[in-house]
Amino acid sequence: MILKEMKPKRGNLFIISAPSGAGKTTLAKAVLQQFRDMLYSISYTTRKPRAEEQDGVDYHFVSKQDFKKGIKKSRWAEWAEVYGNYYGTSAEFIEKSLSSGCDILLDIDVQGTLQILKCYPDCVTIFILPPSMTALRKRLEMRGSDSKAVIERRLVNARTEMAQKKMYRHIIVNEKLSEAIEELSAIFKKYRQ
Ligand code: 5GP
16 A cells, blocks of 8 residues: 655635734734634834844844845745835745745735735735724824824725735635634634634
8 A cells, every 4th residue: 555645735825914903913913812833924024123032933034235135046936115114934834834824914005915926825814993993093003102204104005905905815804803813713713713
């Protein structure tokens, strides 16, 4: 009898995007608690850490010089410049995780999603919408981490991103966090069966 080498089933690749302030990170963290075997892709960024952020947990914080070296060496599966800083996803992390059968979650913007879709057309894309532009402005102001000018820039960018929501397979309106958690969790369950 010839025993065929069993290859693990490839993992699912999930992407969530949202304008900043839509509550995406809180939502993702809450849902990941329910799916302990799902891996979160920690992005690389040249942005400075916020007060509560930890290197290697929230992001890998790197210099612009190192990030640009990464571009030359094709280290990023996708990358984008957002508000004057670079953000990117490790190509090695995605490929290693998927080929070993792990499901992964990417929290990236619309530009990044377009790049990932080219290489991974089967990825499951989810867009998180704030209940309204007024609610989004309020959340950004309450967060207290950005200047007025940065908030205005984020709101302009939010409109541009929200105009592209149709390219996503699923849309969740984050009005009530508990309901948004349930919706996101139901999407994960559907594809993970
Ligand atoms: P923030 O600076 O508020 O953490 O993130 C700003 C924006 O960058 C968010 O829309 C976030 O989704 C996006 N972002 C974070 N990591 C990545 C990444 O690796 N690639 C891309 N394309 N966008 C990212």
